[in-house]
Amino acid sequence: MTVEELHDIAMSEREAQGEYLHHIHVCMAAGCLSSRSDKVKEALEAEVKRCNGEKKCLVKGVGCMGPCAAGPLVSVAETGTMYRGVTPEDAADIVQSLGKEPVSRLVYPTDTPFTQRQVKVVLENSGKIDPERIEDYIAADGYSALLQALTSMTPAEVIEQIVRSGLRGRGGAGFPTGLKWTTVAKANGGRKFVICNADEGDPGAFMDRSVLESDPHRVLEGMAIAGYAVGASQGYIYVRAEYPLAIKRLRTAIRQAERQGLLGNNISDTQFSFHVDLRLGAGAFVCGEETALIASIEGKRGTPRPRPPFPAESGLWGDPTLINNVETFANVPPIIRNGGEWFARIGTEKSKGTKVFALAGRVVNTGLIEVPMGITLREIVYDIGGGVPDGRQFKAVQTGGPSGGCIPEQHLDMPVDYESLVQVGSIMGSGGMIVMDETSCMVDVARYFMEFCMTESCGKCIPCRVGTAHMFDLLTKISEGRATADDLALLEELCDLVQNTSLCGLGITAPNPVLSTLRYFRDEYLAHITERTCPAGACQMRR
Amino acid sequence: MRQSVRVKTLKIDDRDVGAREDQTLLEVCRENGIFIPALCHLDGLTPVGACRLCLVEVKGQRRLLPACVTRVEEGMEVNTATERLKKYRRQILELFFSERNHICSVCVSNGHCELQSLAQQLGVDHVHFPYRYPRLPVDASHDRFVIDHNRCILCTRCVRVCDEIEGAHTWDVMGRGINARVITDLNKPWGESESCTSCGKCVHVCPTGALVEKGRSVAEMAKRRQFLPYLTLMREGKQ
């Protein structure tokens, strides 16, 4: 496909959509689907048909709109009106109200900080385009970055833009993306690979799922650009088998892109060929670790191996391999479209751009949010999240999942960036953000994460395999009121050992939830040990 | 035919040593008589960096590095026996002992066990982590050999020697984490294995009393390893 052809598709699609007077968007991402938004869409379509409005009103299934807990969500595009908790019975009222006053009982207020404080880069198309139609993506400037890169930029120029953007890996560790691309581009080897890590395994995180369900082409485009930049012609998306909808939409997207000549051989009549295949994960958190993920794509047990050599040098089948996560790739097309400098203007000095978070737990507004780096945690929890419900007290916010930590009230005014989060004992992580109130016991939370790490440990190296099991037993002992001060000392000793001697990131970070809760909530541990009580009332004492 | 290999100089424990660029730290240390403990590593098998006993400190590296897979670099400064490393090594050995049921006094490998002798060498006189006492099977279905999972430390030497040297790949690891276990074929009794050639290599590379010959009594099972370097050398010669 040439640039002109792409332009034509975009124009005709925009024209076709412009012919409709009204555009009703129904969220068809997993969250709203689980509250039966598909039935709502059917009812809306039937209602439009009943009123003979098919030529005037377009009912479109779109991706995630954000406030998942308020689903099923419906929006009227031309007015920006958003409806919450819509049932099929509401269809008639919504269709009748078009061009008039909105249906007030269903309105989800959009003049709140929840919508106003967000900055959408990764999610710019989410909730607006139909993820199952490539034309809709193209109409939203989709694939223009890829063709721009292929036809008017050298691979080095593409990488230059990524370097300038200051984009860092959104999988959690925050490694500079430009540097990674440069390393793979420079690596010796005839065959190279691009892998998209979509094995979103953190409990409490659903950013990547949402991006894949809402805007799958964006990830494909990002991968193709990466393939061009580093010299790879084959890409793999390693996606969780637990995300059937994302898998289905990715398959559709790959097929459509191939048919349009946006993936495949000699894209846009250039020398560049790029194919993308899916590989399904099978329920192993450790496969989020690069070397374990590679082993899994090779059809093996997903056990990591020591690095170096890094995958950039020796990855899939021993060839240089670029691995980035979903959100990282999703950032690439707008960076190429608007330039690295544009991206670098968002965020902070060292953490550029935006970050998508899955906001959940004891907070009024749960759902998917995208915020500029540097925003404070307080703004996220109180302004965007609407604070803690039921008049309860905020206690901590957990970021980074089982590799992260719990951040207490005193650090809420800290800006969200990679370095600050590490400084307070947590990490950025992939974007899970769980708010806890005083009914959550910090020992219990640490125990929960340790159980996760224990069952997800691959078992290859001894500190992680046995250390996490010991730590879990000790935390259980503490939470049941059976522990002594010696047990606490042993727990801390194990944290140090496992953190410093484990083979891969899973083990290295497994002690983090314990260390961070000990750092800020040591008195809660002591209450369990010396007074044998759980201040939050969450633990069952067995003594 | 050997391509020209460059030589690197580095400092290990304040000693200047020379090494070929394709050598690992562990190889160089052992050549120079510097003791580094290891349980998963065995010359002739692919290193896996799993037992973490060979971790060393490398100047400029934030993390400890496993000597068995870390290549030498020009000007590297390595410390192999700091107090911190010694502490971690003792703790790791204790983790091994606490994981399963290593009862040395009634083990056929008593006195010939790498885990036991390393513990003595590194000054482990008791295990201060709580023992886990899992219930694990002993498989004596094979004519000549026994696998006692109570003594297995999951070093995977058996898996590697069977795959890389014998070429049978009878052994592998099943499950994960604390529930991981070595298996033969589809987790069937060893004696029923369709792929096992009964060569006994797995038995002789096993560092503990997990894989032993039948008919041995306490302390009678000494392992013979000479075959491994021999076989590896013969293979190289063939190429």
Next chain:
Amino acid sequence: MSEKVRLATVWLDGCSGCHMSFLDMDERLLEILSKADIVYSPLVDFKEYPDGVDVALVEGAVSSEEDERKIRTIREKTKILVSLGDCAVTANVPSMRNPFGVDAILQRAYVENATVQPQIPAADLPPLLPRSRPIHEFVKVDVFIPGCPPSADTIYFAVSELVAGRIPDLSARARFG
């Protein structure tokens, strides 16, 4: 009060092999007894564990409620507590029942393998703990002498050091098993 070191030896859940090894010191026992008084031991006839013991050598794992009660008393009344032998240090052979659980073990010992009157004894036996465990999991231990049993030479070295008021370095002399 004599100025000699007050020495005790205790036998918990073990085979008494460590005490045999202790006796194997033979004539060297006399040398030790010139510096120490044995104030409690299965080898001599004292009923109660006395107060103010300087050094206690404890053989055996902690397997029953009575063992646990004893070891706690011993800890209270002793300056230097020594875990003597693998049963004390690692729970060794007594711990081999641990993966199976108390009920299964009693069933096997008193019912399945009994030739006359198969029954699990209810009275006279101190109740078993769910798991047989090393001493240091119950109380603080000052010196560990692993071995099954530790050799007479090892014990001699250790006790000589202890009666001389020093903590022995056993790293080169003792190992598990």
Next chain:
Amino acid sequence: MRTDFVNPSPPSEDKRWRLVDATMRRHGRQSHALIESLHTVQESFGYLDEEALRYVAAVLRVPLSHVYGVATFYHFFTLKPPGEHTCVVCTGTACYIKGAASILSAIAQAEGVKPGETTKDGKLSLLSARCLGSCGLAPAVVFDGEVVGKMTPSLVLERIRGWTSRDGRGTA
């Protein structure tokens, strides 16, 4: 180059093997197709039995122990046939914070099964999942593939009883 290697034929006439064959063929019967092939087996037959593991191993020429190692490494695979109905309780962080544990214990009490187990009558398999990605709807439970959010122990038990009692009446 050997040419005498005959590809093994499927264990039975069952048409579902064709799906498995198609997956293996699509990947050129290479060893790296193992996980994808096991996915197809599980999708088609509901679980991985010994026959299937042997067949896949033979076609892809992968050692048996390797296949077993892979099949037991990934939690998504199951070697036991599932119950008539499955109930998956999400135990992701958000669901945990909002009471997933009490849902699991309510089911354990009512049906006598723990996660990973199937009731004796084979009616219900209980599973737990590490985050379904429906955190906004926590706590979430999947009933025979249908995700339902904002669950409580009593609502979950109601659904489960619906299965067991309706099925009971159906056969009576």
